[in-house]
Amino acid sequence: MRATLRAVSALLISSLALTACSSGDDGQPAASACAPSAGGPVNLTYTSWIPGIEEVVKVWNAKNPNIQVKVQTGPNGNGGTYQNFFNQLKAGNAPDLGHIEYDALPSFRVQDGLFDLGKCDIVAKAKDKFVPWTWNQVSLGDQNAAYGVPQDAGPMAMFYRVDLFQQHGIEIPKTWAEYAAAAEKVRAAGGYITNFSQSDINQFAGLAWQAGGRWFANDGKEWTVNLTDDKTKKVAGYWQDLINRKLVSTVPPWTTEWDNAYNSSQAWTWISAVWGANSIATGAPKTSGQWRVAPMPQWSAGESVAGNWGGSSTAVFKSSKHPYEAAQFALWLNTSDEALSLLNEKANLYPATVAGAGLPALAKGVAFYGDQKIYEVFAQASKQVTPDFTWGPTMTATYANASDGFKKAVSGQGTLVDALTAAQSSTIQTLKSQAIPVKG
Amino acid sequence: MSPAAAPKTRESLLSRSAAMLVMGVCTIYFLVPVWWLFVGSSKSRGQFIDTDPLWFAEFRLFDNIGDLLAYRDGVFLVWLANSLAYTGGAALLGTLFAAMCGYALAKFRFPGREILFNVVLSGVLVPATALALPLFLLFSNFAATNTFWSVFLPSLVNPFGVYLARIYAAASVDDELLEAARLDGAGEVRTFFAISARLMFPALVTIFLFHFVAVWNNFLLPLVMLSDERLFPVTLGLYSWNTQVNQLPELRGLVIVGSLLSIAPLVVAFLSLQRFWRSGLGAGAMK
Structure with missing residues (x-):
């Protein structure tokens, strides 16, 4: 797995070197305006790794004989599909539509690979259907632009073991200060309050997002990188303290060890996104019925701010010859009740639309959570996510750098702040090496 | 004593x-x-x-296998069949080409022979990983990416096999035997198949196994070339599932059973060809 990632990143470098000798201008030119294609049925290709996406597309194809969509698939974005997109853009055979996570959109934007769907009247009109912060994730700083249609969101909340907290008479923490205090009591009772994710930096990004950290900014000319702003440092310092006092466990996330910590009642809470509901339910089957969901702990009592972890969009590539039809499909996929219900059922996607929070599937109580209507908590959280968080154009590299430092910090070498400082300077280096204008 | x-x-x-x-x-x-x-x-x-x-x-092994084979209309079986077609087919044809090439380099004298051999030999040093992207751009020019051939054709090339074949041919095919065959009126092609290939057989098995493993493990080429799930080899398919485990934790069990089933062909190939493999390695070592 590790070796594969290396190989993929080696490819990234070699592909940059090869840009000069690529060709791909054959065939008709790509469309620049967003107008319906003249005459005849349109065939679109759509690359996505969402489990079960074929069945959703099948519904569309049955209803739209004139716009037929063919699904292509592959590993997840950072697992190779993003690199494939870049290669295909270079070779001129990119699909019409692609699944791109919010944190990867800027990298396609700086390579000028995306069609601006803001030019399509149907997309511009649909703007108000989406939760505002998700729209910011695709407009990338230009309110009239849309480099994708928001698909899903990952508003964060706190999963916790209601039985254990009650049994030991510990109050459910509402602020981060209470959370740290609870961590001591949980440790005294033989558990860990949670697991600090040493290798999946996205969780930390969500925590920083909630605290008001803003890692990147783009004024239209230049990027600013700020992985070490005060808010982010505050979050890093907070978790560093818990790590130093050995109040959190640090098993690598998404492993069986990690599942086991939850399944064997060692870890009592998890600050995670809405899709995490399914991760616990499948990873910790023995604890069924004992989990509940509460809003994320707050930095100041009485506030209600949430972070976001994950989320993705459906983008149209610049090389597409049928952007209008592609936009029609993308809108149906991400706003219609039938598609959103299916995406939720097949892949646990949580809709990015305002109305999506009212899907019947999201109104039900969930047995694993003691029949709590957990999605109501997430619907609230989704409204509370602060809107102006921007991702950088080289997140894969930034994550890798930060993750190296986090792993060291967890094993006692250096601190999380050191790791962020190092990631800060290497991110600036990466931007410079790709000739992306950057301050500093 | x-x-x-x-x-x-x-x-x-x-x-x-x-x-x-x-x-x-x-x-x-x-x-x-x-x-x-x-x-x-x-x-x-x-x-x-x-x-x-x-x-x-x-x-629950058999239940798990049942789940795996039933998942998504048995796409796993399609992957397994693809892998066998890519790997088995490419290894068979590739071994034949390598054998002919190595044999020609060992047994015929022609101008430029050493240069040709050295060029082939230098090909051993170029990792398959480095070739995946240039191949992708090349196949894109012919609109042939995302096809069976985009993975199969590049897999036929095996410079290391040519090198081994040359050494084995020099070691195991006697010049006098070839002369006798020629005197008896056999053409070069017939001599190759009727006499030389048989003498080189243990070596060919070695080359076949090397090639089989190399193609089986060449993960990056299908990753870059293919986007139609029905064309995936089993390695890429399992990798794709594994990257979706965060989203769909149920997949982890399938990835594990799938990995077990996917190593079966390799184990079978090695165990059944082991006898030849040993003698082939030995013949190379003698020279």
Whole structure:
């Protein structure tokens, strides 16, 4: 797995070197305006790794004989599909539509690979259907632009073991200060309050997002990188303290060890996104019925701010010859009740639309959570996510750098702040090496 | 046995048991992951998490295999068949080409022979990884990406096989034998298939196995070339599933059973061809 990632990143470098000798201008030119294609049925290709996406597309194809969509698939974005997109853009055979996570959109934007769907009247009109912060994730700083249609969101909340907290008479923490205090009591009772994710930096990004950290900014000319702003440092310092006092466990996330910590009642809470509901339910089957969901702990009592972890969009590539039809499909996929219900059922996607929070599937109580209507908590959280968080154009590299430092910090070498400082300077280096204008 | 030989025997006993120890440790080291995989494949998802990873819980291997084969209309079987077609087909044809090429380089004198051989040899140094992207751009020019051929054709090339074939041909095919065949009126092609290829057979098995493993493990080429799930080899398919585990944790069990099934063809190939493989390696070592 590790070796594969290396190989993929080696490819990234070699592909940059090869840009000069690529060709791909054959065939008709790509469309620049967003107008319906003249005459005849349109065939679109759509690359996505969402489990079960074929069945959703099948519904569309049955209803739209004139716009037929063919699904292509592959590993997840950072697992190779993003690199494939870049290669295909270079070779001129990119699909019409692609699944791109919010944190990867800027990298396609700086390579000028995306069609601006803001030019399509149907997309511009649909703007108000989406939760505002998700729209910011695709407009990338230009309110009239849309480099994708928001698909899903990952508003964060706190999963916790209601039985254990009650049994030991510990109050459910509402602020981060209470959370740290609870961590001591949980440790005294033989558990860990949670697991600090040493290798999946996205969780930390969500925590920083909630605290008001803003890692990147783009004024239209230049990027600013700020992985070490005060808010982010505050979050890093907070978790560093818990790590130093050995109040959190640090098993690598998404492993069986990690599942086991939850399944064997060692870890009592998890600050995670809405899709995490399914991760616990499948990873910790023995604890069924004992989990509940509460809003994320707050930095100041009485506030209600949430972070976001994950989320993705459906983008149209610049090389597409049928952007209008592609936009029609993308809108149906991400706003219609039938598609959103299916995406939720097949892949646990949580809709990015305002109305999506009212899907019947999201109104039900969930047995694993003691029949709590957990999605109501997430619907609230989704409204509370602060809107102006921007991702950088080289997140894969930034994550890798930060993750190296986090792993060291967890094993006692250096601190999380050191790791962020190092990631800060290497991110600036990466931007410079790709000739992306950057301050500093 | 004479008394003088006694200390020698003891010594060799010592070194023999040391060798056995090293081999025993290596064997355990190499087999434990396979054992883990086998045990893991036999468990339900819940037991996989919370029971001893190196020993069995409730034995559900066949249920798990059933789940795997039923998942998404049996796409796993399609992957397995693809892998066999890519790997088996490419290894068979590739071995034939390598054998002919190596044989020609060993047995015919022609201008530029050494240069040609050196160029082929330098091909050994270029990792398959580095070629995936140029190949993708090349195939894009012919609109041939995302096809069976985009993975199959590049897999036919095997410079290391040519190198081995040349050495084996020089070692095992006698020039006088070839002259006799020519005197008897056999054409070069017939001589190759009727006499030389048979003499080189153990070596060809070695080349076949090397090639088989190389193509089987060449993960990056299909990753870059293919986006139609029905064309994936099993390695890429399992990798794709594995990257979706965060989203759909149920997939982890399928990935583990799938990995177990996917190593079966390799094990079969090695065990059944082991006899030839050993003698082939030996022939190379002699020269």
